[in-house]
Amino acid sequence: MAEKGNNRDQNSTLLHGKYELGRLLGHGTFAKVYHAKNLQSGKSVAMKVVGKEKVIKVGMMEQIKREISVMKMVKHPHTVDLHEVMASKSKIYFAMELVRGGELFSKIARGRLREDVARVYFQQLISAIDFCHSRGVYHRDLKPENLLLDDDGNLKVTDFGLSAFAEHLKPDGLLHTTCGTPAYVAPEVIGKKGYDGSKADLWSCGVILYVLLAGFLPFQDDNLVAMYRKIYRGDFECPPWFSPEARRLVTKLLDPNPSSRITISKVMDSSWFKKSVPKTVRTKEDQEYEENCEKAAKQPETLNAFHIISLSEGFDLSPLFEEKKREEKEELRFATTRPASSVISRLEEVAKAMKFSVKKSESTVRLQGQECGRKGKLAIAAEIFAVTPSVLVVEVKKDNGDTLEYNQFCSKELRPALKDIVWTSPAEINSTPA
Numbered sequence: 001m002a003e004k005g006n007n008r009d010q011n012s013t014l015l016h017g018k019y020e021l022g023r024l025l026g027h028g029t030f031a032k033v034y035h036a037k038n039l040q041s042g043k044s045v046a047m048k049v050v051g052k053e054k055v056i057k058v059g060m061m062e063q064i065k066r067e068i069s070v071m072k073m074v075k076h077p078h079t080v081d082l083h084e085v086m087a088s089k090s091k092i093y094f095a096m097e098l099v100r101g102g103e104l105f106s107k108i109a110r111g112r113l114r115e116d117v118a119r120v121y122f123q124q125l126i127s128a129i130d131f132c133h134s135r136g137v138y139h140r141d142l143k144p145e146n147l148l149l150d151d152d153g154n155l156k157v158t159d160f161g162l163s164a165f166a167e168h169l170k171p172d173g174l175l176h177t178t179c180g181t182p183a184y185v186a187p188e189v190i191g192k193k194g195y196d197g198s199k200a201d202l203w204s205c206g207v208i209l210y211v212l213l214a215g216f217l218p219f220q221d222d223n224l225v226a227m228y229r230k231i232y233r234g235d236f237e238c239p240p241w242f243s244p245e246a247r248r249l250v251t252k253l254l255d256p257n258p259s260s261r262i263t264i265s266k267v268m269d270s271s272w273f274k275k276s277v278p279k280t281v282r283t284k285e286d287q288e289y290e291e292n293c294e295k296a297a298k299q300p301e302t303l304n305a306f307h308i309i310s311l312s313e314g315f316d317l318s319p320l321f322e323e324k325k326r327e328e329k330e331e332l333r334f335a336t337t338r339p340a341s342s343v344i345s346r347l348e349e350v351a352k353a354m355k356f357s358v359k360k361s362e363s364t365v366r367l368q369g370q371e372c373g374r375k376g377k378l379a380i381a382a383e384i385f386a387v388t389p390s391v392l393v394v395e396v397k398k399d400n401g402d403t404l405e406y407n408q409f410c411s412k413e414l415r416p417a418l419k420d421i422v423w424t425s426p427a428e429i430n431s432t433p434a
Helices: 052-057 061-073 104-109 115-134 197-214 224-233 244-253 264-269 284-295 305-311 340-353 403-421 426-431
Strands: 019-027 031-038 044-051 082-087 091-097 147-149 155-157 331-336 357-360 364-373 376-388 391-400
Touching: 019 044, 044 052, 052 091, 104 147, 115 155, 115 197, 115 264, 197 244, 197 264, 244 264, 331 403, 340 357, 340 364, 340 376, 340 391, 340 403, 376 403, 391 403
Parallel strands: none
Antiparallel strands: 019 031, 031 044, 044 091, 082 091, 147 155, 331 391, 357 364, 364 376, 376 391
């Protein structure tokens, strides 16, 4: 990239004719990060510029490729988004989400955080790491310097350069590369005998939680060998201002034995973690579902004539507003003479059989899959409307995930399970072939 100067030509300010490069935001050993503007959208991005020659010289090309692969896979509200990767003969350019709030580290440098504030950041961190692990990605270098804050003060995990994929596991099912920052590294990583990437990340999360609450590191010593000894033994003390619940969670996270260390699901289920979950941590889907539940009356909503016409397959008005192939439909509707409670219990049976979680009110049900599909976890929302006191219309929609997976779920699981409660008119029964 040409330096800025008086003899600016178009190539020195424009990158691939798309991005205008601005001021230097920061630099490391192998990369510089610039403020840049996408001239097509007008949006600002952070442009990470890596010199190819320097990276090849020290044998880090695989690490760069890995970082690109990981960032393309890991798209989450609490990870830094990679928009695109470009290259010239001498440079690699990462156009990334511009996170303006600085490092979480600079907040801690001013002193420890209040427990409720630390909890918000920790919940966001665990949400992001849980998502990474569900994609078979282990970060391996979690520390406050790699946790950025956006304009709204929300946490964003960055720097996936040292991360590992599940396919990097050796035949023993463990990772074997020692990496990370000494004060945040799990004892089994230092031991070089192989380690579980998810358990090693959780140890680092434990160190981060301790630092957020205490304002200093749990394992400190000027002598690196002495510090490693403390890490091996899990030799640390919680300051007196830690609440009993926080103390319990930190102790379970900083268990030097990986086999007895707390799991991410148990962390999320702990009383300290679950306390007053802030709105910023809940997913958009959760917030929308809760808002809908609040709006829902005690009785299912009564439909007017226009609703009924629009719900009818014969008078489907949706083509007036959108064009969608039938196989790509993201919703199905049916009428039933059964009460709402019967519909809800039938949906719960489907959820139980498929190991889906359920959230419900008197007239809404949301089924959430546990396994990640092509576009995240599949979620289905069902809403129940009263047409008359004895006839209900149930509208089932895809709330999250992949449309193909949703359609397969509907045809293989949902339709067969609901078949006997779907109301069929006498005309349809008579016209059904034997």
